[in-house]
Amino acid sequence: MLDSPLEPSFVQVGRSDAPDALCAVQEAAASLTVADTCFVLAFVPDALNIETVVAALNAVMQGTPVFGCTTAGQITGDGYESDALLLLGFPRTNFRCASILFKEIRPLSATQVASEAQRFVEKFQHTARWNRLALLLADGLSKQEDLLVSTLESVLSDLPIFGGSAGDGLRFEQTFVLHEGRAHSNAAVLLLIETNLEFQGVGFDHFLPVGTPIIITDANPNERLVYEINGSPAALEYARLVGCRVDDLSPEVFAENPMLLQHHADHYVRAINDATEGHALSFLAAIDDGLILTLGRGREILETLTTGLSLHDKKGHAPDFILGFDCVLRRLEIEQKQLLHEVSRVLQARRVFGFNTYGEQQSGVHMNQTFVGVAFFEPQNRTLS
Secondary structure: OOOOOOOOOOOEEEEEOOOOHHHHHHHHHOOOOHHHEEEEEEEEOOOOOHHHHHHHHHHHOOOOOEEEEEOOOEEEOOEEEOOOEEEEEEEOOOEEEEEEEEEOOOOOOHHHHHHHHHHHHHHOOOOOOOEEEEEEEEOOOOOOHHHHHHHHHHHOOOOOEEEEEOOEOEOOOOOOEEEOOEEEOOEEEEEEEEEOOEEEEEEEOOEEEEEEEEEEEEEEHHHOEEEEEOOEEHHHHHHHHHOOOHHHOOHHHHHHOOEEEEEOOEEEEEOEEEEOOOOOEEEOOOOOOOOEEEEEEEOOHHHHHHHHOOOOOOOOOOOOEEEEEEEHHHHHHHHHOOOHHHHHHHHHHOOEEEEEEOOEEEOOEEEOOOEEEEEEEOOOOOOOO
């Protein structure tokens, strides 16, 4: 365990490494003052039975709303963890919240989502001089996050939306989001949050485009499968481009050698999840025929993390805490480079809390191998006693 920095003032943090789901919930919840809490975010490790966790949360939270999801890792006060239940309690003094659950999102009806989101946001009365944002937690295996977040961005154009796709460790079998005392698969939760805290959006990766353009010449967009790259079997051509044998392709190789898609002046990561027996490549974000990509080469990941999290408000103060959605493929690369301890120290020092995702959402875009988050600062009009 790392040396703990000062605890945040505007969120309560509960965690537990207990292998029993009931014990984990009871231990983590003991750190929260439930009666003073507006809502709780719960990030659940894949080792715990999700139904047992939900039942235990219902029993101990005394009616306080709990939202959250299953994860591919957690970011606690000790940095990266794999088996910790993390509970974040947001106090009533500083937060208001409303939620909506989008069910059966695969296949996604953009028209229905837009209509439901519009009605939802119109019902939430704006508190004078408070700031608004939205958080999105989606089934990380639905393959609908691209259309979902772009639809929400078009409807809620005046609201910044940040989010992460639920995980399942590294199994990629089934993920869940939590809403109104139940665990839901094939669903997404949108939270509309008001706060008297100041906040800043965070979003960065550590890749730069290299080499010549790469053209997707045969793909199945609905399944995010690419069969051909540059007219050749996708996995074979990708292996050639990165300089390895196709039999050596692995999550670690994919993590260090993603594809990049240019959108306006920015490049977004289109991460590869797996190679199939037929030499197709499975992606974690939208892909299509004719798409032009480039290979990504990483910069120093510890340096970019430190720089990306070095935020300050107008008074020069560091964030009270950062809610973070960090791609599991970033974590794989960090572990492979034996930087886990150093990165955890950075996350701990910046008071980052959150989870490792199957994808991240910001500015209407679903992306991979990116850190996305929200940095919360003390209120500008706060007076010190």
